[in-house]
Amino acid sequence: MSYQTPRGTYDILPDEVAKWHEVEDIIRRTCDRYRYKEIRTPYFESTDVFAREGDSSDMVNKEMYTFNMGDGSFTLRPEGTAGAIRAFDQHKLYGSMEMPAKLYYMGPMFRHERPQKGRQRQFTQFGIEAIGITNPEIDAETIALGVDVAKALGISSVKVAINTLGDDESRAAYRAALKEHFAPHIQDLCPDCHRRYEQNPLRILDCKVDHDHPALLSAPKLSDYLTDASREYFNRVLNSLDALGIAYEVDDRLVRGLDYYTHTVYEVISTRPESGSQATIFGGGRYDHLVEYFGGPEVSGIGFGMGMERLIMLAEAEGYKFSGGRGLDAYIIGLGNVGSAPLGVAQKLRAAGYTAETNFIPRSLKAQFKSAERNGAKYIIIIGEDECAAGTVNVKRPNDKAQVTVPAAEIAELITKWEEE
DSSP states (O other), X not given: OOOOOOTTOOOOOHHHHHHHHHHHHHHHHHHHHTTXXXXXXXXXXXXXXXXXXXXXXXXXXXXXXXXXXXXXXXXXXXXXXXXXXXXXXXXXXXXXXOSSEEEEEEEEEEOOSOOBTTBOSEEEEEEEEEESOOOHHHHHHHHHHHHHHHHHTTOXXXXXXXXXXXXXXXXXXXXXXXXHHHGGGGGGSOHHXXXXXXXXXXXXXXXXXSXXXXXXXXXXXXXXXXXXXXXXXXXXXXXXXXHHTOOOEEOTTOOOSOTTOEEEEEEEEEOOGGGGXXXXXXXXXXXXXXXXXXXXXXXOEEEEEEEHHHHHHHHHHTTOOOOOSOOOOEEEEEOSSOTTHHHHHHHHHHXXXXXXXXXXXXXXXXXXXXXXXXXXXXXXXXXXXHHHHHTEEEEEEXXXXXXXXXXXXXXXXXXXXXXXX
């Protein structure tokens, strides 16, 4: 029997892992500059953490991996925000952290959807949450952080699409207008839109099946139903983006895929034609009632999610050159009956912070030299029986053919000296 990865999953092989380390390092450094702290939550939660009553999103209704165990129903996390907010409330971080509490996370998420390029059933997401205040300037700052991550990976062909869903009063008025508008057309729309019509008619605007239907194209605009306060808030977000030098387009049909969003929503999209349906780099928005839902105070938050598989794919498409990880500093060759002497030298170098590899297979000097060359070793250290007896090593520097014999105890000092030259 031939065993394969489940559909919609994949292995990250050793030659590819270095890319992931590089992206993770860039994300961590960027978050550190913005003063975001990492949080790690379980890979599965109680189902009601994600499946809130009346939720109309496809994620909740069609894509969650849910299983029953003896003590309840659980779901593999399909997104990161809900778990982060649950942890924020459970551990009362609103009492121990300065507001806004700035959190970030990285890790696998799970959605049962049709696998395609850049979209898998198990995928890795980086996300941030700024919790505890309602402020249009921090809305703009979250966009700036995500754009900085993309720029650090050479992704410059981007567009910021942004919209506002307004406050509760604005959305209530808009929902009523949409229900009235779609009522004569609902039978012409897809079955999912029938459900959305009852649960949250704003989600009809995001339908991938009927996006070109005349009823969607002629739907009323949310901007016509905004309260003065909502309009002023959104204008301050846009003014902040102007101040940051971040170009944007207002997209009045952008509603995002999750029901808990309020006020600002946005997507940052690759403008490269080759990106096709996988153009979204990251997206997110503000949520006014999620913290309260999990039992915390009545405070707002904002955040985004960024698929890291797609981030790597877009970086490579833009020509970003990944470093490939750290190279080999020293390869230690053992000749004859030298016992564990090569291993001891390797450990001395590792303790000094260098990468080191030694030969464990009985092979000729020529074969070991070839192995050192294939691994790109900066230094080749040879220990024969005479060197072993004398407590010395023979060190070669391939780039300029330099060669020297030194006491084995001084090998790290020699390498350090050569590195500083």
